[in-house]
Amino acid sequence: MDQLDATFAALADPTRRAILARLAAGEATVTELAAPFAMSQPAISKHLKVLERAGLISRGRDAQRRPCRLEGRRLRVATDWLADFHCGDAGDSGQHCDGGPEDAGQGVRGRDDELGGRPGGPGREERRG
Numbered sequence: 001m002d003q004l005d006a007t008f009a010a011l012a013d014p015t016r017r018a019i020l021a022r023l024a025a026g027e028a029t030v031t032e033l034a035a036p037f038a039m040s041q042p043a044i045s046k047h048l049k050v051l052e053r054a055g056l057i058s059r060g061r062d063a064q065r066r067p068c069r070l071e072g073r074r075l076r077v078a079t080d081w082l083a084d085f086h087c088g089d090a091g092d093s094g095q096h097c098d099g100g101p102e103d104a105g106q107g108v109r110g111r112d113d114e115l116g117g118r119p120g121g122p123g124r125e126e127r128r129g
Helices: 003-011 014-023 030-034 041-053 072-083 104-114
Strands: 057-059 068-070
Touching (some): 003 014, 003 041, 003 072, 014 030, 014 041, 041 057
């Protein structure tokens, strides 16, 4: 799974999105992150592992604590990738606008390559030759 896929897979779960929202306010321990949820610390730890593998959070060491921190770089890459499809007009379907899907391959290529993803963006075949 490439990094962009891992990012979106991690963001697909509402619990993980809530954890990221909490970490946007500052670092927190597993105990602190588990408090608002009706689930065990091991269950929260599994969510944290998914977020960590996707590069969305990091875990440090502070004596006996292992605080989690938000890592914004991967979120910025995903946001930039999505921005390539934004036309600025909420009523526009995105089919024929500047920077839309037809042009996405050029704008996305650098970020996909940077993350080890598929070159050319969505719906584009890699050209060889």
